[in-house]
Amino acid sequence: MxxxxxxxxxxxxxxxxxxxxxxxxxxxxxxxxxxxxxxxxxxxxxxxxxxxxxxxxxxxxxxxxxxxxxxxxxxxxxxxxxxxxxxxxxxxxxxxxxxxxxxxxxxxxxxxxxxxxxxxxxxxxxESTTFCGELCHVVMSPEHTAWANSPHAKVKCVECHVGPGAAWYVKAKLSGMRQLYAVAFHTYPETIETPIDNLRPARDTCEHCHWPEKFYAGRQKVFYHYAPNEQNSPREINMLINIGGTPKSAHSKGIHWHIGQKVTYIATDKKRMNIPYIRVEGRDGKITEFMDTEKPLTKAEIEKSKQREMDCTDCHNRPTHIYRAPGVEMDENFVSGHIDQSLPYMKKVAVEVLTRPYKTTEEAKATIAKEIPAYYQKNYPQVAQAKAKEIAKAVTEVQDIYGRNFFPQMKVSWNTYPNNIGHFYTPGCFRCHDGKHKNAEGRIISKDCNLCHTVLSQKQENIPEGTKPNGFVHPVDIGDEIMKTNCSDCHSAGGQDVPGGEAHKK
Ligand code: HEC
Ligand code: HEC
Ligand code: HEC
Ligand code: HEC
Ligand code: HEC
Ligand code: HEC
Structure with missing residues (x-):
């Protein structure tokens, strides 16, 4: 043969x-x-x-x-x-x-x-997002979903999580093996904890695409809201945000001032929410220390605590895994016309259904499909008949809102991870800028409402048409609470009327 x-x-x-x-x-x-x-x-x-x-x-x-x-x-x-x-x-x-x-x-x-x-x-x-985001699809579904709906949807996971260079590739793959094992044998914590301690420093990742030298003075941004009333009354806050630059750029003042100096801080909790001590080393070498006047640290405590140097992710901790409050999602759906704004109490009803606890996504979607039409049948039978199509469309959109922001299998919902960029739902900037951090000379880290942004115009039920308010007007009169209390104390733990507040009571 x-x-x-x-x-x-x-x-x-x-x-x-x-x-x-x-x-x-x-x-x-x-x-x-x-x-x-x-x-x-x-x-x-x-x-x-x-x-x-x-x-x-x-x-x-x-x-x-x-x-x-x-x-x-x-x-x-x-x-x-x-x-x-x-x-x-x-x-x-x-x-x-x-x-x-x-x-x-x-x-x-x-x-x-x-x-x-x-x-x-x-x-x-x-290196692909298929590998990172879909292979372990249950575990990564919150991050993958949020990423896909974010400004960074075209940026691969590895560009922020690994970055260039062989050393970090190997490091990432080794940690990946551990993760694969963790997924296979269910040893991972159910909800992934943040901040990620071993995240690669932002200057090796973010700064590959963003150029701190080239930040410019301001950015205009309009915040759209709708009142939780029968008319879903539209509200608008038109702001100029004082982006600012680093000392290398033309505008060395403003929000990005922090990355031009060496700002380090001590956080007493894992989530970095409580920051009693901040140290600034100016470019001239001058050192200024700020201390929380209500919960100061002793000298010994400062010496033995680890300090973290502030970088992009201390403020932009959610550049791509952005989960939005049900109220904010509803606002965006009204602005874009995806949901008919003329449906009475639409915002209030949707936010209420969305923030109930559910065991599964299917259960939530079924409840939404049942309760929203039932509400109109019961309270507005004429609307239910005349606007059946609009109500059906609203149901689909509200179900999508749930799918984008709630992940019961991973015990993740929109408010699991604090977003540090503003100060509305979580303390964010007010972790330091709460008007209670002082240095030895008595200077405070400012909470001045015009430090970071200027209100250009505002539209609201309690502002007469045609008047230009001098600074932000709160929709309900809360007196001097606006300066004394952090917004997030009411807006994330408040009563029924506060958008997004309901979820926290549970
Ligand atoms: C624009 C940069 C960027 C991209 C792109 C990105 N991430 Fe992230 N990711 C971050 C940052 C920053 C954090 C840290 C958040 C923190 O520490 O609070 C994070 C956190 C995470 C976490 C921890 C849990 C959480 O929600 O914070 C997971 C898991 C994760 N990313 C997975 C992914 C996956 C999967 C992809 C791709 C589909 C991806 N990331 C793409 C920047 C990015
Ligand atoms: C591979 C390139 C790349 C990397 C890495 C990257 N970004 Fe971006 N980023 C972009 C692009 C492109 C846009 C503009 C998207 C647009 O205009 O729609 C953007 C937009 C942004 C915006 C503005 C978002 C908005 O609301 O308009 C912020 C803030 C931002 N990035 C922060 C970060 C941070 C923080 C990191 C690191 C964790 C990072 N980026 C990493 C490419 C990148
Ligand atoms: C002290 C907090 C803070 C730090 C630190 C910080 N940023 Fe920002 N950044 C902001 C805020 C606040 C805005 C305005 C956000 C908005 O308008 O929603 C912003 C806006 C941006 C934008 C969008 C600019 C635009 O014109 O739309 C980019 C891009 C950006 N930052 C990238 C970075 C990068 C990269 C780093 C690290 C080198 C960084 N930021 C560090 C707070 C910070
Ligand atoms: C870890 C603490 C910390 C956090 C968090 C923080 N800041 Fe600051 N910020 C400081 C300190 C310290 C100063 C300097 C205060 C001084 O010297 O009077 C400062 C100063 C500023 C200034 C004035 C800079 C100048 O001189 O023009 C702006 C604007 C600012 N911060 C915006 C923000 C914004 C917006 C956020 C949230 C996205 C934020 N900061 C979060 C610590 C912080
Ligand atoms: C340290 C900086 C800083 C200070 C001080 C500050 N803000 Fe802001 N504020 C921000 C940033 C950053 C945003 C934008 C967040 C975003 O882009 O989502 C914001 C957003 C807002 C918004 C829009 C929120 C929304 O979602 O509609 C209002 C209203 C507001 N600020 C009011 C105030 C008032 C009132 C004060 C004074 C008590 C104040 N701010 C002080 C940084 C600051
Ligand atoms: C004492 C509690 C309290 C504090 C503190 C507070 N708010 Fe409010 N806020 C409310 C209540 C109650 C409403 C609901 C009123 C409504 O929507 O008709 C509200 C509504 C709002 C709305 C309208 C939201 C929407 O979806 O229409 C904005 C914007 C707002 N607050 C901004 C702020 C900012 C910014 C701060 C901090 C500088 C702040 N609030 C501090 C209680 C508070």
């Missing part, structure tokens, strides 16, 4: 099994690579097999072939059936050996090519 003659010592069970394995793996890799090339879809589990499992199988199979041949040859040599020299003779004058050699070279080149393509694709694959 010609085949057997060609195979020589490799004609044994081990080598043959190896050949079958290698051939199958090669066919599978080629098959799946071309499937992906033709259709352009990347499936996470298929990727895991094509780039890691099958190449492993291929290499293992190919190792079995010489192993089997070696064992047979060795056995024959020992048994001395024929005279076999210790090393094989390579004689190109023997046509059989010559053909074998050519076959070997061609096969090796093919093999190296195939494994290189697979491992290159494999590297690319481990």
């Amino acid at each position: 010609a085949l057997r003659k060609y195979a020589g010592y490799a004609w044994n069970m081990i080598s043959l099994a190896g050949m079958v394995l290698a051939l199958t793996a090669a066919c599978l890799i080629i098959g799946f690579l071309s499937y992906e090339g033709i259709t352009g879809v990347e499936k996470p589990y298929l990727g895991l097999m094509t780039y890691f499992l099958f190449p492993g199988m291929l290499i293992f199979g190919l190792l079995l072939v010489p192993l089997g041949a070696y064992l047979v040859r060795n056995k024959k040599r020992k048994e001395a059936e024929e005279h076999i020299p210790p090393f094989p003779r390579v004689d190109f004058n023997d046509p059989h050996k010559r053909h074998m050699f050519i076959f070997f070279v061609i096969a090796s080149v093919g093999f190296v090519l195939l494994v290189s393509v697979a491992s290159l694709k494999g590297f690319e694959f481990t």
Whole structure:
């Protein structure tokens, strides 16, 4: 038999099994690579097999072939059936050996090519958002969903979580192995905890794309709200936000002043919410220390505590995993016209249904589909009839709001992770700018309402049309509480009337 003659010592069970394995793996890799090339879809589990499992199988199979041949040859040599020299003779004058050699070279080149393509694709694959966000889809669903709806939806997970350079790649993959294990054996904490302690410093990630030297003076932003009343009355706060720059840029004052100095602080809790001590090392080397006047630290406590240097993520801790309050989502749906603003009490009803506790997403969606139409049937039968289509559309949108901001399997909802960028639902800037942090000379870290932004105009029920308010007007008169109490004390733990407040009572 010609085949057997060609195979020589490799004609044994081990080598043959190896050949079958290698051939199958090669066919599978080629098959799946071309499937992906033709259709352009990347499936996470298929990727895991094509780039890691099958190449492993291929290499293992190919190792079995010489192993089997070696064992047979060795056995024959020992048994001395024929005279076999210790090393094989390579004689190109023997046509059989010559053909074998050519076959070997061609096969090796093919093999190296195939494994290189697979491992290159494999590297690319481990860098992809499919890999990061979908492979462990339950665990990562909150982050993946929020990311996909954010300004960074086109920025890959690894660009913020790993960044450039081989060292962090290896570090990330090692920690990835641990995570894979944690997912497989359910040892991860149910809700992922933040802040992430070993997040790569922002200057290696954010600053690759954002250029602190090029921040400019201001950014105009309009905050749209709707009152929780029958008319869903529209409200507008038109603000100029004092973005500012670092000392390297033209505008060295304003919000980004912090990254131009060395600002370090001590937080007494894991979430970095309580900040009793802040130290500023100016560019002239002058050191200023600010202390919480209500909960000061002793000198000894300051010395033994670890200080954190402020960077982008101390304020922008949610640049992409942005979860929004139900009230804010409703406001945005009204502005964009996705939900009909003329439906009476629409905002109030939706926020109330959204903030109830649910065990599963299905349960929440079913309740939304039942209760919103039922509310109008009961209280506004005429509206229910005349605007049946608008109500049905509202139901779908409210269900989507739930899907984007509540993840019962991971015990994550919009208010699980504080957002530090403002001061509305969580203390944010007011962790330091609460008017209670003083230095030795008595200067406080300012809470002046015009330090960070200026109200350009405002529209609200309690502001007569045509008047220009001097500073922010609160929709209900709360007296001097506006300066004395942090907004988030009412807006995240308040009563029924406060948008978003309900959720915290549970
Ligand atoms: C624009 C940068 C950026 C991108 C892109 C990004 N992340 Fe993040 N991510 C962050 C920052 C910053 C934090 C830290 C939040 C903190 O410490 O409070 C974070 C936190 C997380 C957390 C911890 C839990 C949480 O919600 O804070 C997970 C999990 C996570 N990211 C996964 C992902 C996945 C998966 C992707 C891709 C689909 C991704 N990230 C893309 C910046 C990013
Ligand atoms: C790979 C490039 C890249 C990286 C890395 C990156 N960003 Fe961005 N970022 C962008 C782009 C592009 C936009 C503009 C999106 C737009 O205009 O819609 C943006 C927008 C922003 C905005 C404005 C969002 C808004 O509401 O308009 C902020 C704030 C921001 N990034 C902060 C960060 C922070 C903090 C990090 C690091 C954790 C980071 N970025 C990492 C590319 C990047
Ligand atoms: C002291 C808190 C703080 C720090 C530290 C900080 N930022 Fe900002 N940044 C802000 C605020 C507040 C805004 C305005 C947000 C808004 O308008 O919603 C902003 C706006 C931005 C914008 C959007 C600018 C625009 O014109 O829309 C980008 C991009 C940005 N920051 C990137 C960064 C980067 C990169 C770093 C780190 C080098 C950083 N920031 C550090 C608070 C901070
Ligand atoms: C860790 C504490 C800390 C946090 C958090 C913080 N700041 Fe500051 N900020 C300071 C300190 C300290 C100063 C300097 C006060 C002084 O010297 O009078 C300052 C000064 C400022 C200034 C004035 C800069 C100048 O001289 O022009 C602005 C504007 C500002 N912060 C905005 C913000 C905003 C917006 C946020 C939230 C996104 C924020 N800060 C969060 C500590 C903090
Ligand atoms: C240390 C900086 C800082 C100070 C001081 C400050 N704010 Fe703000 N404020 C911000 C930032 C940053 C935002 C924007 C957050 C965002 O883009 O989502 C904001 C947003 C707001 C908004 C819009 C909130 C919304 O979601 O509609 C109002 C209203 C507001 N501030 C009022 C005030 C009032 C009143 C004071 C004085 C008691 C004050 N701010 C003091 C930084 C500050
Ligand atoms: C003493 C409690 C309390 C404090 C402190 C407080 N608020 Fe309010 N706020 C309320 C209540 C109650 C409402 C609901 C009134 C309504 O919507 O008709 C409200 C409504 C609002 C709204 C309208 C929201 C919407 O969806 O229409 C804004 C904006 C607002 N507050 C901003 C602030 C800011 C900014 C601060 C801090 C500088 C602040 N509030 C501090 C109690 C408070």
